[in-house]
Amino acid sequence: MTFQTLDDLDDGQRVLVRLDLNSPVEDGTVQDNRRFDRHAETISELVDRGFEVAVLAHQGRPGRDDFVSLAQHADILAEHIDHDVDFVDETYGPQAIHDIAALDGGDVLVLENTRMCDDELPEEDPEIKSQTEFVQTLKDEFDAYINDAYSAAHRSHASLVGFPLVMDAYAGRVMETEYEANTAIAEKEFDGQVTMVVGGTKATDVIDVMTHLDEKVDDFLLGGIAGELFLRAAGYPVGYDIDDANLYDEQWEQNSEKIESMLEDHRDQITLAVDLAYEDENGDRAEQAVDDIEEKSVSYLDVGSETVMEYSPIIRDSEAVFVKGALGMFEDERFSVGTAGVLEAIADTDCFSVVGGGDTSRAIEMYGMEEDEFGHVSIAGGAYIRALTGAELVGVEALQR
Ligand SMILES: Nc1ncnc2c1ncn2[C@@H]1O[C@H](COP(=O)(O)OP(=O)(O)O)[C@@H](O)[C@H]1O
Numbered sequence: 001m002t003f004q005t006l007d008d009l010d011d012g013q014r015v016l017v018r019l020d021l022n023s024p025v026e027d028g029t030v031q032d033n034r035r036f037d038r039h040a041e042t043i044s045e046l047v048d049r050g051f052e053v054a055v056l057a058h059q060g061r062p063g064r065d066d067f068v069s070l071a072q073h074a075d076i077l078a079e080h081i082d083h084d085v086d087f088v089d090e091t092y093g094p095q096a097i098h099d100i101a102a103l104d105g106g107d108v109l110v111l112e113n114t115r116m117c118d119d120e121l122p123e124e125d126p127e128i129k130s131q132t133e134f135v136q137t138l139k140d141e142f143d144a145y146i147n148d149a150y151s152a153a154h155r156s157h158a159s160l161v162g163f164p165l166v167m168d169a170y171a172g173r174v175m176e177t178e179y180e181a182n183t184a185i186a187e188k189e190f191d192g193q194v195t196m197v198v199g200g201t202k203a204t205d206v207i208d209v210m211t212h213l214d215e216k217v218d219d220f221l222l223g224g225i226a227g228e229l230f231l232r233a234a235g236y237p238v239g240y241d242i243d244d245a246n247l248y249d250e251q252w253e254q255n256s257e258k259i260e261s262m263l264e265d266h267r268d269q270i271t272l273a274v275d276l277a278y279e280d281e282n283g284d285r286a287e288q289a290v291d292d293i294e295e296k297s298v299s300y301l302d303v304g305s306e307t308v309m310e311y312s313p314i315i316r317d318s319e320a321v322f323v324k325g326a327l328g329m330f331e332d333e334r335f336s337v338g339t340a341g342v343l344e345a346i347a348d349t350d351c352f353s354v355v356g357g358g359d360t361s362r363a364i365e366m367y368g369m370e371e372d373e374f375g376h377v378s379i380a381g382g383a384y385i386r387a388l389t390g391a392e393l394v395g396v397e398a399l400q401r
Pocket residue numbers: 024199200201202203223224225300301302324325326327328329330331356357358359360361380381382
């Protein structure tokens with residue numbers, strides 16, 4: 001490993017720490033998850049070593065329901081480290097600078113959602129990000145920058161790639177352990193069948209990676225939004241937005257050519273759902289075979305039971321299974337059949353397995369499974385599957401300069 005870690009940093013300094021606390025939000029309430037657990041270890045170490053700590057993190061995407069303030073995150077983090085955590089509703093404005101200046105050894109201050117600053121997005125070269133007002137203002141307030149956000153390290157955003165270019169930069173404990181684990185996994189060779197379960201809402205991330213993993217993965221089992229987009233490309237009338245949702249059409253525009261060429265060149269490696277589940281007029285789960293769907297008139301919120309029966313034996317025959325994204329909206333028990341079914345099939349075999357993603361990995365405890373039934377549970381989703389391709393992550397590269 002070529003980056004500096006907390007072992008290379010002298011105690012008691014002023015540090016700016018980038019975490020990934022991006023969490024599910026239900027009706028405006030931030031849901032606790034293992035990202036807090038893991039990052040708490042880094043923050044507790046910094047507190048114990050007398051550092052003055054300011055935390056940068058993002059939450060959601062502008063325009064989405066999960067794009068909220070980090071005020072609740074500060075409270076949840078405080079519970080996890082059993083220590084006070086302050087919050088300021090600015091990222092680098094005058095009040096933030098004032099509160100940073102007032103930090104004492106062992107204090108922790110969470111700054112407002114980085115994505116509320118114009119400079120954070122979009123993705124641009126690290127050199128450009130390093131010259132933004134956001135980075136230039138905060139850099140002089142600290143002795144060092146620590147990036148602990150492995151799970152966001154595939155994004156070329158200011159808080160991830162800008163600071164390491166203009167400050168003394170270190171990897172936090174989560175960055176270190178996730179980098180080691182995921183790099184080792186990417187280098188692993190498997191004699192038997194390698195299967196990847198692909199779902200979730202971030203279809204653009206997974207489809208891009210699938211096109212680079214066609215030699216490593218023998219079988220892709222599809223579900224979630226990505227699965228419906230593949231069904232659309234295969235000629236089924238699903239994978240369209242209904243009402244005013246924006247989950248499908250935009251991602252279809254971005255990916256339709258890649259999906260069509262994946263289906264043309266690798267059809268034998270791709271297994272699509274044979275049935276889908278939706279909420280009927282009584283509020284109950286109902287299922288429909290994809291062959292019987294004439295027009296999309298309901299939101300499909302899970303793969304159906306037949307699909308789980310088809311996916312389970314493929315998992316049983318696999319030497320390695322990688323999961324990225326849920327097969328349905330598992331947070332609602334009615335639509336957990338696909339995700340819980342596939343995770344149980346993995347837990348029941350002795351294959352090597354990795355389950356990734358801040359959202360998807362929550363299904364493990366929600367449905368009565370244990371983390372140690374899986375080879376590795378990563379708090380990273382998009383970053384871990386990108387690492388599987390052997391590609392470096394921009395946020396990691398920035399630390400290695
Ligand atoms: N058909 C679907 N419709 C709406 N949401 C879905 C559907 N399938 C999966 N999801 C949602 O996908 C989320 C996980 O996807 P994603 O954010 O891409 O993965 P992760 O954060 O685990 O990397 C879950 O919270 C689940 O509710």
